[in-house]
Each structure stands twice: as structure tokens, then as C-alpha cells.
Amino acid sequence: MxxxxxxxxxxxxxxxxxxxxxxxxxxxxxxxxxxxxxxxxxxxxxxxxxxxxxxxxxxxxxxxxxxxxxxxxxxxxxxxxxxxxxxxxxxxxxxxxxGTRSATPPIPGLDSPGVTTLRTIEDAVSIRSVLEDGNDDHRPRVVIIGAGFIGVEAAENMIAAHASVSIVDGGDHPLGFVDPDIASYATQSLQALGADVLMGTTVARITAADPSSDHTTPLRVTLSNGDPLDADLVLVATGVxxxxxxxxxxxxxxxxxxxxxxxxxxxxxxxxxxxxxxxxxxxxxxxxxxxxxxxxxxxxxxxxxxxxxxxxxxARPFPPTLGTAIIRVGHSVIGATGANATTLTRAGIAFRTLHLQPSQHAGYYPGACEVDLRVHVGSDGRILGAQAAGSEGVDKRIDVMATAITAGLTADDLIDLDLAYAPPFGSAKDPINFVGYMAQDLSQGKLTQTQATDLPDVIGSMMVLDVRTPREFEQWHLPQAINIPHTRIRDHIEDIRRRAGARPVLLVCASGKRAYLAHRILDHHGIASSVLSGGMNTLGRYL
Missing domain, CATH: 3.50.50.60 (FAD/NAD(P)-binding domain)
Incomplete structure (x- = not known):
């Protein structure tokens, strides 16, 4: 049209x-x-x-x-x-x-009554009628096959309609357009809403429930691990x-x-x-x-x-695409533009990943909350992709990053973007500017990072120094770590040098900010060190 x-x-x-x-x-x-x-x-x-x-x-x-x-x-x-x-x-x-139509995976029983897709207005009306048949004694049970856009959005809205929802997907994380750590926000939000999220699992078959048993639903969904799920409705959302x-x-x-x-x-x-x-x-x-x-x-x-x-x-030619997308899941908003890590790796494109967790607006203004940013940067400084998750401010940052990629800006160029600022809306140094600062520090050698995904391969050859507070350290820390808060690093330089010996120091904090401050101190004293990118917050999302 x-x-x-x-x-x-x-x-x-x-x-x-x-x-x-x-x-x-x-x-x-x-x-x-x-x-x-x-x-x-x-x-x-x-x-x-x-x-x-x-x-x-x-x-x-x-x-x-x-x-x-x-x-x-x-x-x-x-x-x-x-x-x-x-x-x-x-x-x-x-x-x-x-356009497209729904893909139909080879699942026996996929043509059973009560199995549907969500492609048309009639589909939506039909599904809603099933949801409205529920009552206090029986919440409609729904199994959603597929954890992409449609599956996740349908799950959120079905739960809002008081359905009991299970999401089944063969992948290792929902929302395949983002990296696993950002996708974990969707998993946690769906679980907080009450959904049962079953990743790494497929549906083996769909059959009619045995009417002679005590099943109150018409369908039985058998998973690849043999577990059964009862369902009033099965929604197929496995792509197009x-x-x-x-x-x-x-x-x-x-x-x-x-x-x-x-x-x-x-x-x-x-x-x-x-x-x-x-x-x-x-x-x-x-x-x-x-x-x-x-x-x-x-x-x-x-x-x-x-x-x-x-x-x-x-006539202008078709512009190349970035796949810019955003989705709300409960209280979380997840957005992305450009390539994710999997796409870049498959394409053989070298990149490094920046992890930042700044507030969406001035921290002193009420309601400040973190925006978890991931930015993939090429060896030439070109911005290759960005992802973000949080409760507010995600859309603004993803749209700016999409514009920057389209304009051919490098990550360093983000330092100079003159973005709208007032305490209720942003910070004098916007999260986008901070991406530029971090990228510049990396390119100039003022910052060295270790990615959470590389930790198993390198941790044995590094001294792990956790620079959080003792209370944070006690709650959760890497087994090999010693704890010296970042405010006391200057008082322990020789002790750190002795403990490290010939090993570089891996600096760890919650988000990477305090570890960066410690990194600069150690660098001035000639002690080789690296910052765990994104800190324990990012590491925790991979575990």
C-alpha cells in the first residue's frame, strides 16, 4: 500500500x-x-x-x-x-x-485444532476468545513455540490476559537478534511476569490429551526431553x-x-x-x-x-538495512541496531565490544536507572552494531546509534555529538558520549579490556583483583580474586606488584567504571592490567 x-x-x-x-x-x-x-x-x-x-x-x-x-x-x-x-x-x-507466511516446523500434530499462528486479525480475535474463556478456576494454558519477536510479545500480552504461558525454543536465548547477555533481560522479565521459559528445547509432538485422564486441557505438548505440557492453545511463532x-x-x-x-x-x-x-x-x-x-x-x-x-x-536506490528493532518485555525494553556478535563472527569481521551501564538521565534526578549498552566497534573504529536494555532511555540511544552508523561515524566521533540535555532527560555526558570516550581510550591504549566470554581462557594466567567494596565482594566474587577497594589501590601498589609477579592484573568491579580508575593507577606505576569489560554485571548475564 x-x-x-x-x-x-x-x-x-x-x-x-x-x-x-x-x-x-x-x-x-x-x-x-x-x-x-x-x-x-x-x-x-x-x-x-x-x-x-x-x-x-x-x-x-x-x-x-x-x-x-x-x-x-x-x-x-x-x-x-x-x-x-x-x-x-x-x-x-x-x-x-x-510478504511472508508463518514457517511450519515438522512437528507431528501441528495441524491439530487449537494450534494457531498470529499473522492476521482473525488469528488475534480467535486467540483472544480462548483467553477470555478462562476464569478463576482455570487459567488458559498456552504453549508458545518460538522466542522471537512474536513469541515474546504474545507471551507478555497473554499473561496480561491471565493466561499461563510456557515458551519453548531450541536456541540458547530468546530474541536472537541480540547477544546472549542482552537477551537475558528478556528471559528474566518473562520469568518475572510468570512465564516458563524453556530454551534449548524443542517440541517433539502435539497430541490430543487423554479424555479419560484428569487433563483439563485439550492438547498435550511433548518436549524433546520427554516432558509433557498441557495446553488449551499452542501458538507457533517459529519464523517466516x-x-x-x-x-x-x-x-x-x-x-x-x-x-x-x-x-x-x-x-x-x-x-x-x-x-x-x-x-x-x-x-x-x-x-x-x-x-x-x-x-x-x-x-x-x-x-x-x-x-x-x-x-x-x-528515484533513489534502496538503502542498505541495519535491522533496527525494539521490544518491550514487562518492565524491560530491549533494542538493537546493526550487527550482533554472531553475525560479525560469521562474516569474519574483526571487532571489539564495549560494555557500559550509565544512567538514562542525571543520577541526582529522581528515577535514574541504568541503560545497559553493548557496542561493537571494528578495528578501523567503525561502529558495527549496538544493543541496549533497560526500563527507560533505550529507544533514544538505539536511534542515535542507528543514525551514527548510517552516517558513517566512528565510535570516537560520538564524543562530539551535541545531544539534548536536561536532568529529566539525560546527562551532560550522555551514555552515547561515554561510548566515544571508552572507544577513544581503547584506541589510544589508555584502556585494555578482557571480555567476559574470554575469561575461562585467560583467568589462569592473570592475578584477579576485585576493586569493589568488601560488602560487594562478600556477596559474590571470582574464586581466585583478592579484594582491594579502588579507593585504596594507591596504598597497596607494592603489595599488588609482589602478588602479581610477572602476571598481568585482571581488574574487576560491578560495571567496569571503578576497575578503569584502578587500571589507570596501575598503568602509571608500570603494572600491566586489564579491565573485565562490563564487570560482574555483564559476567553474571553469561552465567
């Missing part, structure tokens, strides 16, 4: 026809999970436009219940299936924006596959099912373009081509395709 609307604004005389398989046009798919809890109370609120409203405002012919099942690039026709049969619709230019088969059969070039397009959305067929989730996209950081199911890029591409068709002299 972004393409159709832009096309009308470019050409009042164009004959614009939209073929839509479902009974809805321009529906708010991203709002579906929030209808489950009643946060978005009205079904009509999810119906952003109707064929009538689009006809009145844009003179677009929207045909619901029309499924494109083929395309003939020679005759320039699209074969359409309706309730009345099939027909051919002619075109001068065709735009494929068929592209709706491209009809076009691939006509000879359009695809890669793993995703339509391959050029920089203006043109496909391998003449006069046929494609945009949105059905296509491959170019990653801004790695340069790789991969699918990315996000609303923002899809809407922008639709507009750009209309430009390419009707105003080619001014």
Missing part, C-alpha cells in the same frame, strides 16, 4: 489496482499481540484502511479476496484466483509485495517463509525462496518489481544479502519502487 499510495501521488491518471488475498488491507500487523491483552481493545483499530477509504482518498482499486497465483511476463498479466474462479489482470508494471512460489514458477530469480531485486526493486523479469519482506535485502554492516522481516524497511521500499516506476529520474 505504500507503493500504491505513492504511485497515486506521482500520477493522478494512473490505473492502480491492488490485489489482496485476505479480507483486510493495510492492517496493523505489529499491533496484533497487543489485541490479545486488550491493550488495543478494538478490532477495528487494527484496520488502518479499507477499500472504501482508499478509493475515496487515493482512487485506488483495492480487490480483497484476490490471490495472485501466477504471472506471465510476456502477456503482462497476473493470474488471480477469487471465490468466483480465476481471471487474468493485465499490467504495464507489476509490483510483488506478498516468503510467499514467492507463484513468481518463482514464472522464472523470477530467487535465493532460498526470497526474491532477488536490484537497487531499485526490479526483479529479473521485465516490468516486474518487488519490495518488502518477500525480498532479499543488503546488510549495511556486512554487505551480505539476507531476508529481514521489519515494517520500516518494507514501507520505505514500497515508496521507492513507485518512484522507480513513475519518476525514475529522481
Amino acid at each position: 505504500s507503493c500504491a499510495a505513492r504511485a497515486r501521488r506521482l500520477d493522478e491518471n494512473a490505473d492502480i489496482t491492488v490485489l489482496e488475498k485476505t479480507d483486510h488491507v493495510s492492517s496493523a500487523s505489529c499491533g496484533l499481540p497487543y489485541h490479545l491483552s486488550g491493550t488495543i481493545a478494538s478490532r477495528s483499530a487494527l484496520e488502518v484502511e479499507t477499500p472504501e477509504s482508499l478509493k475515496a482518498s487515493l482512487n485506488i482499486d483495492v480487490r480483497l479476496g484476490n490471490e495472485a497465483i501466477g504471472i506471465d511476463p510476456v502477456a503482462r498479466t497476473v493470474t488471480v484466483r477469487t471465490s468466483d474462479g480465476t481471471t487474468d489482470v493485465p499490467y504495464d508494471a507489476a509490483v510483488i509485495a506478498t 517463509v516468503p510467499n514467492s512460489e507463484a513468481f518463482a514458477a514464472a522464472g523470477i530469480r530467487t535465493d532460498r525462496g526470497w526474491i532477488d531485486v536490484d537497487e531499485h526493486g526490479a526483479t529479473s523479469l521485465p516490468n516486474v518489481w518487488a519490495a518488502g519482506d518477500v525480498t532479499l535485502r543488503t546488510d549495511r554492516v556486512t554487505g551480505s544479502r539476507h531476508p529481514l522481516a521489519l515494517a520500516g524497511p518494507s514501507n520505505r521500499e514500497g515508496r521507492l519502487v513507485a518512484d522507480a516506476i513513475l519518476d525514475p529520474d529522481h
Whole structure:
């Protein structure tokens, strides 16, 4: 619809026809999970436009219940299936924006009544009716297969609707678009809400519960470890596959099912373009081509395709994507932009990771809380990706980092960003500025770091010095550590030198800040040391 609307604004005389398989046009798919809890109370609120409203405002012919099942690039026709049969619709230019559908993992019983996806308004309405059937004596039991965006958002909203929820996923952490330590915020928040989070586990089969037993639910979900889960409803949220088969059969070039397009959305067929989730996209950081199911890029591409068709002299190419995304889970907000550690490692791109835990606004102003920041920086100083978690201020920092990556800024450049400041909103030194300070210290040799993930390999060859307070040390510390608070380091220089001998010193505190201060002191005294990046807070999220 972004393409159709832009096309009308470019050409009042164009004959614009939209073929839509479902009974809805321009529906708010991203709002579906929030209808489950009643946060978005009205079904009509999810119906952003109707064929009538689009006809009145844009003179677009929207045909619901029309499924494109083929395309003939020679005759320039699209074969359409309706309730009345099939027909051919002619075109001068065709735009494929068929998106995706839910992936169906090979689980026996996946076609059982009570197993559903969350892709349409009808899905949301049906799920909500199951949730509303619950009462004080029986909370609806839901098993969600998949811990990505939809699975996690659905879990939060189902719990708000008083359902009992279990999330099952074969990965080692939820929300695979972020690194494990940031994903741990989602796990903890889901558990705090009451969800049972079962990672590293898959569903072996789904069967009907034995009616002769005392089961009060119609479904039995058996896990890969043999454990059973009873369920009134099973939600499958295991990813998506592209709706491209009809076009691939006509000879359009695809890669793993995703339509391959050029920089203006043109496909391998003449006069046929494609945009949105059905296509491959170019990653801004790695340069790789991969699918990315996000609303923002899809809407922008639709507009750009209309430009390419009707105003080619001014058409801009598709911008490479960053995959910027954000999600709320209970009281936590988790956001990311650019590449995560797994993606960078697979692409063979060298990087270092900065861990920071500053407050979202001035610490002396009431309500200050930490923003847990992860920033991946290339060997050339280029910002490769950023992630953040916290209760407030995450969206602001992720949006700034997305802008910085797009603008080609280095991490050091973040020092000079002139960001909005007043005590209720930020600090005179914003968390983004602190990323720049840390990156500069690393590049200039004023800071040496050891990552939590590298600790098992290096800890045996280092003297571990915990610079937290004795009380913090007593609560939890590394077994090999000795404790000297950072305020007393200057009084124990020779003792530290004697204990360390030829070994470097690993400095440990809660977040890395106090360890950095100790690191600078030891450096001035000629004692080699390294700071545990992110401190015990980050280490704890990997354990």
C-alpha cells in the first residue's frame, strides 16, 4: 500500500489496482499481540484502511479476496484466483509485495485444532476468545513455540490476559537478534511476569490429551526431553517463509525462496518489481544479502519502487538495512541496531565490544536507572552494531546509534555529538558520549579490556583483583580474586606488584567504571592490567 499510495501521488491518471488475498488491507500487523491483552481493545483499530477509504482518498482499486497465483511476463498479466474462479489482470508494471507466511516446523500434530499462528486479525480475535474463556478456576494454558519477536510479545500480552504461558525454543536465548547477555533481560522479565521459559528445547509432538485422564486441557505438548505440557492453545511463532512460489514458477530469480531485486526493486523479469519482506535485502554492516522481516524497511521500499516506476529520474536506490528493532518485555525494553556478535563472527569481521551501564538521565534526578549498552566497534573504529536494555532511555540511544552508523561515524566521533540535555532527560555526558570516550581510550591504549566470554581462557594466567567494596565482594566474587577497594589501590601498589609477579592484573568491579580508575593507577606505576569489560554485571548475564 505504500507503493500504491505513492504511485497515486506521482500520477493522478494512473490505473492502480491492488490485489489482496485476505479480507483486510493495510492492517496493523505489529499491533496484533497487543489485541490479545486488550491493550488495543478494538478490532477495528487494527484496520488502518479499507477499500472504501482508499478509493475515496487515493482512487485506488483495492480487490480483497484476490490471490495472485501466477504471472506471465510476456502477456503482462497476473493470474488471480477469487471465490468466483480465476481471471487474468493485465499490467504495464507489476509490483510483488506478498510478504511472508508463518514457517511450519515438522512437528507431528501441528495441524491439530487449537494450534494457531498470529499473522492476521482473525488469528488475534480467535486467540483472544480462548483467553477470555478462562476464569478463576482455570487459567488458559498456552504453549508458545518460538522466542522471537512474536513469541515474546504474545507471551507478555497473554499473561496480561491471565493466561499461563510456557515458551519453548531450541536456541540458547530468546530474541536472537541480540547477544546472549542482552537477551537475558528478556528471559528474566518473562520469568518475572510468570512465564516458563524453556530454551534449548524443542517440541517433539502435539497430541490430543487423554479424555479419560484428569487433563483439563485439550492438547498435550511433548518436549524433546520427554516432558509433557498441557495446553488449551499452542501458538507457533517459529519464523517466516516468503510467499514467492507463484513468481518463482514464472522464472523470477530467487535465493532460498526470497526474491532477488536490484537497487531499485526490479526483479529479473521485465516490468516486474518487488519490495518488502518477500525480498532479499543488503546488510549495511556486512554487505551480505539476507531476508529481514521489519515494517520500516518494507514501507520505505514500497515508496521507492513507485518512484522507480513513475519518476525514475529522481528515484533513489534502496538503502542498505541495519535491522533496527525494539521490544518491550514487562518492565524491560530491549533494542538493537546493526550487527550482533554472531553475525560479525560469521562474516569474519574483526571487532571489539564495549560494555557500559550509565544512567538514562542525571543520577541526582529522581528515577535514574541504568541503560545497559553493548557496542561493537571494528578495528578501523567503525561502529558495527549496538544493543541496549533497560526500563527507560533505550529507544533514544538505539536511534542515535542507528543514525551514527548510517552516517558513517566512528565510535570516537560520538564524543562530539551535541545531544539534548536536561536532568529529566539525560546527562551532560550522555551514555552515547561515554561510548566515544571508552572507544577513544581503547584506541589510544589508555584502556585494555578482557571480555567476559574470554575469561575461562585467560583467568589462569592473570592475578584477579576485585576493586569493589568488601560488602560487594562478600556477596559474590571470582574464586581466585583478592579484594582491594579502588579507593585504596594507591596504598597497596607494592603489595599488588609482589602478588602479581610477572602476571598481568585482571581488574574487576560491578560495571567496569571503578576497575578503569584502578587500571589507570596501575598503568602509571608500570603494572600491566586489564579491565573485565562490563564487570560482574555483564559476567553474571553469561552465567
